[in-house]
Amino acid sequence: MDLLLTNIGVLATPEGTTPRTGDKQGDIRIVKDAMVGIKDGKLVYVGPRDNGLSAKETLDCQGKLVTPGLVDSHTHLVFGGWRDQEFGMKLDGVPYLDILRQGGGILSTVKQTREATEEELYEKAWKALDEMLAHGTTTVEAKSGYGLDLETELKQLRVNKRLADNHVVDIASTFMGAHAIPKEYENHREEFIRLLVEEMLPAVWETGLAEFCDIFCEDAVFTPEESRYILTEARKLGYKLKAHADEIEPIGGAEMAAEVGCLTAEHLIMASDHGIQAMAKAGTIAVLLPATTFYIDKPYARAREMIQAGVPVAVASDFNPGSSPNLNMQVGMNISCLKYKMTPAEVLTASTLNAAAAVNRGDSVGTLELGKKADVLVWDAHDLAYLFYRFGSNLVETVIKNGIIQHNK
Ligand code: IZC
Ligand code: ZN
Numbered sequence: 001m002d003l004l005l006t007n008i009g010v011l012a013t014p015e016g017t018t019p020r021t022g023d024k025q026g027d028i029r030i031v032k033d034a035m036v037g038i039k040d041g042k043l044v045y046v047g048p049r050d051n052g053l054s055a056k057e058t059l060d061c062q063g064k065l066v067t068p069g070l071v072d073s074h075t076h077l078v079f080g081g082w083r084d085q086e087f088g089m090k091l092d093g094v095p096y097l098d099i100l101r102q103g104g105g106i107l108s109t110v111k112q113t114r115e116a117t118e119e120e121l122y123e124k125a126w127k128a129l130d131e132m133l134a135h136g137t138t139t140v141e142a143k144s145g146y147g148l149d150l151e152t153e154l155k156q157l158r159v160n161k162r163l164a165d166n167h168v169v170d171i172a173s174t175f176m177g178a179h180a181i182p183k184e185y186e187n188h189r190e191e192f193i194r195l196l197v198e199e200m201l202p203a204v205w206e207t208g209l210a211e212f213c214d215i216f217c218e219d220a221v222f223t224p225e226e227s228r229y230i231l232t233e234a235r236k237l238g239y240k241l242k243a244h245a246d247e248i249e250p251i252g253g254a255e256m257a258a259e260v261g262c263l264t265a266e267h268l269i270m271a272s273d274h275g276i277q278a279m280a281k282a283g284t285i286a287v288l289l290p291a292t293t294f295y296i297d298k299p300y301a302r303a304r305e306m307i308q309a310g311v312p313v314a315v316a317s318d319f320n321p322g323s324s325p326n327l328n329m330q331v332g333m334n335i336s337c338l339k340y341k342m343t344p345a346e347v348l349t350a351s352t353l354n355a356a357a358a359v360n361r362g363d364s365v366g367t368l369e370l371g372k373k374a375d376v377l378v379w380d381a382h383d384l385a386y387l388f389y390r391f392g393s394n395l396v397e398t399v400i401k402n403g404i405i406q407h408n409k
Contacts, residue, residue, distance in 0.1 A: 001037045001044060001055035004402060005376065008034040009063035011046070012384045013368040014349040018359035019285050019305060019312030026345035030384075031126050036066065038374040041403035045077035045302045046368045059398065059405065061378050065387070068368050069138030069375030069401065070329045071355035073172075074266050074287050077142035077163075078125045078156045081112030082323045094294050096323060097248055098316035106146070106180040106216075109321050113146035113156065128319065128327055129169045135328040136396040138375040139170040141213055141316075141359045145179030149193075151198050155175050157209035172359035174242060175210035177201070178222055178230050186315045193226060197233045205237045211360070212263070213239035217256060219249035224256040231260045240360060246270040246370075249265070258282035265315070266356045269293060269301045274303070280310040285358045286348075289318035292393050296323050314354040315347060323404035330395065331389070337388040344384045374403035 011034035014020060020027065021111055035054055037045030045053060086104050099105040113121070125142075142160050157173060160184035163209060164171035177200045178193075182228050185192035204210050204215075213234035219229040233242050240263050245253025247267035254275025257265035265271075265279060266287040279286060288301045303313050315336050318324040336347045356366025378398035381387050386393055399407040 001039050001053065003038040003057045003059065003145050003400070004055035005036040005055055005059050005061050005378070006049070006064065007063060008036065008061045008066045009032070011066045011368065011381050012034070012345070012348060013046070013068050014353040015367055015369060016353065017362040019354045019362070021307060021310050022314040025307050025313060025349050026343050028348060030346045034066065036376060038400070038403040039372055043368060043370055043372050044115070048371065048401065051261065059378070061262065063382065064397065065207060065381040065383060066368070067377050067378040068352040068366055069137040069377055069399065070136045070351050071359065071361070071366055072132065072137045072317050072319070072329055073141050073314050073355040073358040074289060074316035074318050075140055075142055075316070075327070076145065077140060078121050078144070078159045078319050079109050079113050079130060079146050080116030080121060080134060081109065081321065082110055082325065097218070100180065101220055102197065103183060104243070105322055107183060109146045110148050110180070114149075114152050118155050121156065122162055125159055125163055126167060129163060129167050129332070132403070133169050133399055134396070135330060135394050136377045136399060137329055138401050139172070139356065139359065139361060139365050141174060143170040143174040143176040144210070145176030145214070148180060148182035149178060150203055153200065153204065154207065154209065155284065157204065157207070161209055168404070169363070170361070170375060172212070172321065173210045174212040174214050175204045175239070176214040178215040178227070180216065180221055193230065197230060200235055201234050205239065212241060212242050214242040214244065215357050216244045216252040217251070218244065218247055219251055220276065224252045227253070228256050228260055231262065235261065242266060246275065254279055258284050267292070267301070269298050276306055276309050276311060285312045285314055285354060287314045287316050287358050288336070288340070289316055289324065289332065290339060291326050291332040292318045292324040294335055295326070300339045303336065303342055307342070307346065312354045312357065313342070313346070313350050313360045315350040316355060323371050327404070328394065334388055334391050344388045347388065348384060374400060376400040380409070
């Protein structure tokens with residue numbers, strides 16, 4: 001063994017490789033006085049104290065809580081500039097979609113991302129990843145969508161690839177050319193959709209730079225009919241599908257996502273009962289973004305109803321320069337407990353196993369089980385509930401990624 005974590009007060013982890021819902025969403029394994037053994041970056045022992053175990057290196061966890069590394073299953077990691085210049089408008093009550101309609105919002109980040117060099121984008125995203133890691137995130141999904149032209153979309157996706165190759169955090173890469181209608185196609189949306197489907201989707205797929213295809217199915221952005229068409233074409237090429245659905249207006253995004261076979265539907269603040277039922281039936285994972293809801297001051301998604309209906313719930317940061325300039329998953333985890341009324345165990349599953357499944361990584365990360373990657377957190381906490389009771393501090397004490405200690409406070 002390379003590394004042995006000893007003196008773990010409480011080990012808390014979901015189990016399995018597939019997403020959990022209903023009663024199973026909060027059905028986690030708890031081991032008191034536990035140990036974790038690591039070899040070649042993988043977990044080789046997870047269980048009660050066994051004084052017969054030994055390793056080259058030992059980490060005394062001093063009776064604290066240990067969980068799997070967090071999986072941030074929805075971020076817009078790579079972007080130029082910020083949008084603090086729009087913050088005053090937002091405080092004056094101008095709605096998110098109105099800022100976009102006026103050519104700001106996503107389109108203002110598109111402008112800044114087109115202007116940025118690949119190196120600038122890379123360095124900025126690298127810094128964000130370092131910060132995420134220090135807050136316990138060990139796997140990150142990263143969407144393009146601030147180019148809205150092939151060249152800039154590929155620039156963003158190449159940054160994803162370089163980060164995946166060089167940074168210790170794992171990256172799941174998503175093509176989101178359908179994030180908004182770019183200014184130059186303002187009055188020719190059908191032409192932009194044709195460009196997306198006929199040129200961008202196949203060209204990006206051929207580079208191998210994206211595994212998933214996502215779309216912003218929203219009032220004033222892409223209609224459910226347009227979304228259905230674009231995602232169906234993406235599926236034919238081999239992309240796995242995601243959709244931003246029913247974030248702001250209830251337009252049937254959840255139903256559309258279930259119908260086209262999306263792996264995930266994300267946001268879902270305004271998802272209808274029918275949409276929730278359709279997702280449960282199709283096995284679509286709900287990726288909820290509580291920090292965004294807080295930031296744009298909207299009602300909270302109906303997580304309890306989703307869980308009850310049999311929809312697996314994941315929770316992510318939605319890190320982006322507009323509606324969620326926050327990359328600390330602990331914020332959303334706290335809000336999930338306090339506002340969605342999810343239990344600490346349900347939120348743990350939502351930010352580890354279900355999040356791993358949301359990025360098609362359920363077989364390699366998201367739980368502490370033999371054979372999975374040794375992505376492990378030691379928290380400055382004596383039990384799981386304490387994480388959710390405290391608020392505003394980074395409670396991560398030690399981050400282990402691929403079996404290597406990255407941060408140790
Ligand atoms: O840049 O505003 N909701 N896309 C859909 C976003 C938020 C990101 C942004
Ligand atoms: Zn998003």
